[in-house]
Amino acid sequence: MSAIAAPPTLSIDGIAVPINGERNLLELIRKTDIDLPTFCYHSDLSVYGACRLCIVDIAGRGIQGACSTAPEPGLVVRTQTEEIREIRKISVELLLANHERECTTCSKSASCQLQDVARRLGINKVRFKAVHEPAEVDRSSPSVTRDPNKCVLCGDCVRFCSEIQGIGAIDFAHRGHDVAVLPAFGNGLGEGECINCGQCAAVCPTGALTPRQEIDEVWKALVDPTKTVVAQIAPAVRIALGELFGMQPGESTRGQMVAALKRLGFKYVYDTAFAADLTVIEESNEFLARKSKAGKLPLFTSCCPAWVKFAEQYFPELLPNLSTCKSPQQMLGALVKELLPQELGVAKKNLVMVSIMPCTAKKFEAKRPEFAHEGVAEVDHVLTTQELARMIEEAGLRFMKLQPESFDMPMGFKTGAGVIFGNSGGVSEAVLRYASEKVTGRKLTNPDIHAVRGEDGLRIVEVPVGDITLKLGIVHGLKNARTLAEKARHGNCDLDIIEVMACPGGCIGGAGQPVSRNPDIRKLRTRGLYDVDKNMELHKSQENHFVTECYQRHLGEIGGRNAHRLLHTHYQNRRRIAGESIELGDGDSAEKLCVNVCTGTTCFLKGSQHILHELLDQVEQEQLHEKVSIHASFCFEQCSHGPTVSVDGKNVPSCTPEAAKNAILQAISEKVP
């Protein structure tokens, strides 16, 4: 046997460095422990090469961007020369010139890469004048705040949204001086396709995109003596919060987190994982019923609100495939608002539910109108992990020194199954731990189901359960979800369950988590959650006796009426973009019969263009201009019955050109007195 040939090398600052399949010079340089500064490089995204900070000097080639140069044997690379230093400084100064430098009031301040780079490069003055006029801050989204005055145009957000989430809610617009990252038509972020995942804010190196803050509202409730404030904490928060107080990523904060919340003034602290156990039971039974009664499969999970909005916008025909289970956040909120007022003798309106989430989309979810009843929301405020850390700091609590406290019972009790909900594959594993016992009637001795664990964004696994084999799809990143959903839409998907989480690695990688540049962060946090599960006594939701008791005392039967009222929900078709209809007749149409043809995505695919065409012909041929005005509209939110045409306010579902024409003729004849 011959010895394995040594890999080829190139020289970096005089040191020979082996090339081992790195995609670009930047990766290789970083492996040698030189942290070249960058804004626009992100290993999960495509290479953009715009920030020009990663420049190096290559002998014979001059100054090149390291991110867009392939490593070649024999290259002689220098990362520091007088010229490089000067160019980097100028690049950063130019960015700073146009950047609103209100750092002390910026919520990204502690993790801002622009500040970091400016400090590292020793920038002590800015030699250029601003050429931008201040632009308005966009606060239209419940999840992400957009401050264009702080954008450095690196495009990380644009690429994340389109490459990983497959959406493209924001993009570069205008040119020259006026270039900006904008939602379509310069609208607010809250008005369009954005599904509130917040990942654009997570990758944004500056304060241009930040998770929306709700801290003030929560403080206000906490200091109000008439209010009783109750918290719930999602699984993924406990293994990340500590990162902001000097703990290792993935290290569980255990009792300090609860202690901190109590010190901040929360009366009770519950665990969202309790509701995750409930979700497992409801969702597994929903699945088993569908499986045995040939119901709608694959069953898509519904605990990720970013995915739910995505499905509502792009896959209306799959909404019946979504589990009707609310997310654990909403389940817990609903239970608290149902049970606590009586137990504590407080008025519903004085009970404030605050959830601590790794997620920005949960902020949107909490505001969905169906989750408020008679003006009382199930969840009043959603704080991210980052916001909680900030409140702890503001209160001056020495986090690491706090005496640990435990969650309040009964809704603070959970099993390991509820905890692993926080990472990709966790929901599947939790459901399998339940379903397999239910199907086989035998105890599952080893609860670990390694087949569903993993890091890939799209995993297909088969797991034997008794005599049958269940086929599961597990995805994170909505572009991957789209791949499976497209298959399901076309009826060629033989999966039983599809677990979808929008964020990289699942909730542990949520945009509300501490910002980290550690490349192993997801792995560490995921391991952290599995460790918590390992260290617990109970691993299966069916072993949560407080959940069992909750069914006995309050909910009644699994999947029964009361359970449905409190724990389940429904979905709605949702338009991708706010927009008016296109008037296709002449201007004044007040007196006329108004015909609207939906040209939203679904109806378009179902042939609405053809209908529109025929109707316009009909109007022309039969000289109906005086009587009929035709409009093309965007999405009636009736997609599952598309193509939709509305004639004089009445919808004609599953419309054909003939049906539309008949409806028009009939409506005209009725109008004639």
Place this chain on the structure above:
Amino acid sequence: MRSKSDPECNGRKFVKIFTILEKYERNPSRLVPILQAVQEEYRYLPREVLTYVATALNISPARVFGVATFYSHFATEPRGKHVIRLCNGTACHVKDSIPILEVIRKRLKLEGKKITTDDMMFTVETVACLGACGLAPVVVVNEDVHGEMTPANGLELVEAIIAQELS
């Protein structure tokens, strides 16, 4: 008062979009020629039409908007019947193109950021170098190039159009 548009013209225009989309096989990589063709129909790129194009090409409206605002040739706001473009490239700028712009804007009562008159008759805009520097300063009215302009000639051009429209 003339009516805002012909009765059936909007419908026909829209049908034209279908044809344009089919002609380019709804291929997202042909977005630029598609927008070009749409603008020829509408003289600008209305929002709703851009949304329709995005839907038909299965790309995000933000991307379509981005492309539509990247090229100065495309307009995303309605434009007047007559488009007056003033070159403000280096050559024209040094030969005093700005005073021409100022008199024309004043005559048409265009203030602040407005570039189109309320009656939708005129749009006045500046463009970067039209490649006719030898004739600087240059004014283009609709498709006609006028060279070596002065504020007075510029005004005359505008007056001539107004007179013609009134007759």
